[in-house]
Amino acid sequence: MTLLHLVSQQTMQNLLPLLAMRPSLVIQVRSSDERFRQAAEDLKAAVIAMRKQPGFHDLNPEFRDWDIGEATPGVDSSRRAVGEALAPWPQAVVNLTGGTKPMAIGAFLAAQSEGRPVLYCDTHQRRFTSMNDRQPLPSLPAFDDVATTLNVETVMAAHGIPISHWKFQTASAALTEFGRIAFELHIHHRSAFRDKLPASGKTYGESLRAHFRSENGSVPSKRSALQSLLESPLPTPPSEPVLAFLKAAESAGLLQRNHQGEFLPGCQPTRGDVQRVANLLGGSWLELYTLDLLQRAHPRFLDPHWSVEPSGSAEASFGETDLVCVDTAHAALRIISCKTSPKQALEHLTALSQRRRDLGGSHAKATLAVLEAGNNQPEQFEKWGRLLNVEVLVGTEIARRLSQP
Structure with a gap:
């Protein structure tokens, strides 16, 4: 089976269909912007990391990169490039979730013209959707069945952070x-x-x-x-x-x-x-309590790692993070910081919001778990959290929220 997808910096929408289909060939169509050359390499690294997982040892597709030749491709150039890339592969499936809107439209038109199945990876609704009624998708496992195979190493590799660049502690x-x-x-x-x-x-x-x-x-x-x-x-x-x-x-x-x-x-x-x-x-100890909650909430949260930080030799742009796990409900990384009584809360929330993007891209989730916020502070924390896209949990809310399916 052949899979063609559009490269973007949000690699999960390309990784999940790849894991579902297990193609022998992956064609990565991208713009000439150097950022997307690296994103294509990051996806390859994620596949290598995933190969360590039980059931994925034989995941070894051939990758072919297809450069459209423009930094900001339009509909016509994208349609032309995707059509050329598809021509030798009559059984190819087109995933149009990545790339820009003009690239996605061009890919859709090319797939329709060539009579190929079209897939959309909807991480919000947690499903793989067929976009071409005349050419149904091959039989695929359920989205959740694929999402629950992810681990932290794979998701971080997909966002450019290989296992050699970070370390963590273990907790008995x-x-x-x-x-x-x-x-x-x-x-x-x-x-x-x-x-x-x-x-x-x-x-x-x-x-x-x-x-x-x-x-x-x-x-x-x-x-x-x-x-x-x-x-x-x-x-x-x-x-x-x-x-x-x-x-x-x-x-x-x-x-x-x-x-x-x-x-x-x-x-x-x-x-x-x-x-x-x-x-x-x-x-x-609040980190250990939260780690225990994450471990008990399997498979809602997968592969929790405690005290994740750059390794000594890494030139990494992220600082120490209390807890990192895979949030299967969002098919994304979740970053959790724990504080018994945070000082400089706004600065901490701002740094946490940036760290989630550094570790897991713009789709990553962040949580601040606080033992107590003080008088009149929970509402302020929550307001700042909403502005910075950080979930704030105080006291017993930590267990209530992290124990939900």
């Missing part, structure tokens, strides 16, 4: 369980974590932060200082909810106890290990 079941317990404790016993303690004038969270970090917010770098920190007990838990929080962290391997029953950091005296424990106790 014990860690995600710690995240779940921490969330429940903070939701149901908020005052135990928010109220200032008479003895110190700080909240328990502020006391924890002071245990690990200097006034400028940094963890010690010298090994002797790190060793001393690991031998110093954490502040005594002032209440049962805080004690339960520390016990959950102990069960996850983040803390340990000495002979007196006091809690100590349970890690090696390296800056990275200490910083990891400090971050997870200080609020990154």
Whole structure:
């Protein structure tokens, strides 16, 4: 089978029909704009990534690029180019979803003239639609059956970010369980974590932060200082909810106890290990809670990755992102940032909106998950989110929204 499609920077509308049809030949018709030469290469990289997936090991189509010869092709030049590209392949299917409107119209007219089936990949309605009543499409699997085969590596490769350019952390079941317990404790016993303690004038969270970090917010770098920190007990838990929080962290391997029953950091005296424990106790547990929700929501959300960031050798234009997964309802990447109480919220939302485009193109989705927004702030967050195309979830809304089919 042969598939002809129009190249654009939004590659999912071309990748999904390719995965559905599994053609032996793919003809990529594009303008002479260099951006689309790269987009055509990105699609090839996505196919290579997809080949690692069970059931796709034999996905190995031949690709042929067809340059229309114009930076902004019109209807006539597009029709002519598509007609020429189709001529040797009487069984070809034309996917006109990509490209510009003039390119799509030209491709449609050429396909009609040549008597070829025409496909439209509707990612909003989640279906493959035939656009030529006289030439039906070959039998194809359902859109959702194809969308649920995607993984993060493939979708990011389709948008120009190969696996060699990023890395992520893994979370054990014990860690995600710690995240779940921490969330429940903070939701149901908020005052135990928010109220200032008479003895110190700080909240328990502020006391924890002071245990690990200097006034400028940094963890010690010298090994002797790190060793001393690991031998110093954490502040005594002032209440049962805080004690339960520390016990959950102990069960996850983040803390340990000495002979007196006091809690100590349970890690090696390296800056990275200490910083990891400090971050997870200080609020990154919300990422683990959200990761657990995503894992339980399979196949609504697929292949969730935690703490995605550029690899050391990559010249990448994206920063660290708490969670990245495939949102099968939109056949797109979903970027999720988690904050217990975000400061500079507008700046954070703006950066998150840009990061979703950097990682997954303009069709990617973004979510800001917030433990609490403060008085009168949820409405403001949601207003900013709508303007920036970022979904904002606060408190128990996180589970309600991410658990929906």
